[in-house]
Amino acid sequence: MARKVICIARQDDIHADAVLDFCSQRGADLIRFDVSSVFRGGSNFKIEIEQSRPTWAFTLGSHCVSGDDDIAIFCRDWEIPQVASSDDLEQCVRNEETRNFLNAWAGLVRSSRWIDHPVQQSQWDNKLLQTALAQFIGFKTPKTIATNEPEMVRSFAGTNRVVIKQLSNIAFDGLDHEDEFVFTTPINPHHLEFSDEIANCPVLVQERIEKIADLRVTVVGCDIFPALIHSNRECGPLDIVDFRALPEELIERTTIPNSVSDFILEMMRRMDLRFAAFDFGLTEEKDCVFFEANVSGNWLWIEHATGLQISAAVANLLMTIQ
Amino acid sequence: MQVRSDTPFILRFKRKVETPWLDVLGEPGVHFDEDRMLWVDATGAPLWAGRMKKYPTACSTAGKMIPAGYTPSGKYKPSTYRPPKMDKRSGK
Secondary structure (H helix, E strand, O other), X not given: OXXXXXEEOOOXXXXXXXXXXXXXXXXXXXXXXXXXXXXXXXXXXXXXXXOOOOEEEEEEOOEEEEOOOOEEEEEOOOOOOOOOOOOOHHHHHHHHHHXXXXXXXXXXXXXXXXEOOHHHHHHHOOHHHHHHHHHHHOOOOOOEEEEOOHXXXXXXXHHOOEEEEOOOOOOEEOOOOOEEEOOOEEOXXXXXXXXXXXXXXXXXXXXXXXXXEEEEEEEEOOEEEEEEEEOOOOOOOOOOOOHHHOOOOEEEEOOOOHHHHHHXXXXXXHHOOOEEEEEEEEEOOOOEEEEEEEOOOOOHHHHHHHOOOHHHHHHHHHHHOO | OOOOXXXXXXXXXXXXXXXXXXXXXXXXXXEEEOOOOEEEOOOOOEHHHHHHOOOOOXXXXXXXXXXXXXXXXXXXXXXXXXXXXEOOOOOO
8 A cells, every 4th residue: 555645735835846746756645735725625534532542534635544544744834824703703713623623633643654743843943942952952052032121132232243033934914915024134223223112022132143154954854954055245235144035145065064963963853853954154163053943944945056855855754754 | 212112123124025936826837736736837847846956757858938936035036948958867
């Protein structure tokens, strides 16, 4: 019986496309769904809790899957949007009931079958916790504060060059309906004129690391795919520290010291994750400073630039995990 | 000058993100292949491979216009012509 690979992703997620393409070439039976629309369009999901053991099964189109099948699950997106009940009661009820149903289903499937289980992803998709863990393991991290006390931020910014990071990963819908996002951005004196607003909502502020390049290390199981991003080029009048905000970047394969790969694998072990995309700053002294680990990071832009076979590695892992 | 408002401070730092490359999804012939569970162009070639990486199974590659679009990291790539050629890396 062929392995059934279940991919949970938005329909426009091409990273899911790439992994499923490779899984298909390896003989897998593919099932794909989006958690925000799984109960529309003729799907049937069921969980039965009887005296022996809970069972589950679902049908999506022509595909049927049950707890008795040989499955692996690639989870790219477990987000069901929150809706204020005053906005749309029916949608709110649909989303909340779906969320609880799917969380129960996820709990019934062994975590070893996931890349990665939503509970682990949710727990560790948190820059503060990651930074604390990295420091606990003994790796270099930027000095970090998170607070809603304006004076604490002003004081921190008075003694350090600092950057602000978004604690969450949400994108905003701008006035002209274009996506907006907060990249890691330096805080300058002009920003601090508005720093009383910090009392409204906590912020994550870090010491700015003077780096000569960024290091993106994608981890799939025990395989490590390091890429160097030359992000320290002049950007005209803009002071950009986040490579995602650069108009173009030069990316190449690289190697990393054993101390860094050991750190990464130890982080993965403690976070109980199989996939993550780690970001480091590389200093002039060739020190690596941990910035964050993206638990559901993108990799095709790295694969395209370097030829690193990350999609195939994810597919291979999906075909072999037990 | 101290300004008091209800605005979260973080919103002072938001900036536009380039529309994801999947604007390409609106191109003629581009559709989601329900059997293969991925996006393909009019010729049936997977979109993820077309812009992101050469598809590893075809030995000869027809020339085609690659539409302008955005990479997953949000970088704009202009439209380019890919000439026909043999792919000696096929299967490796």
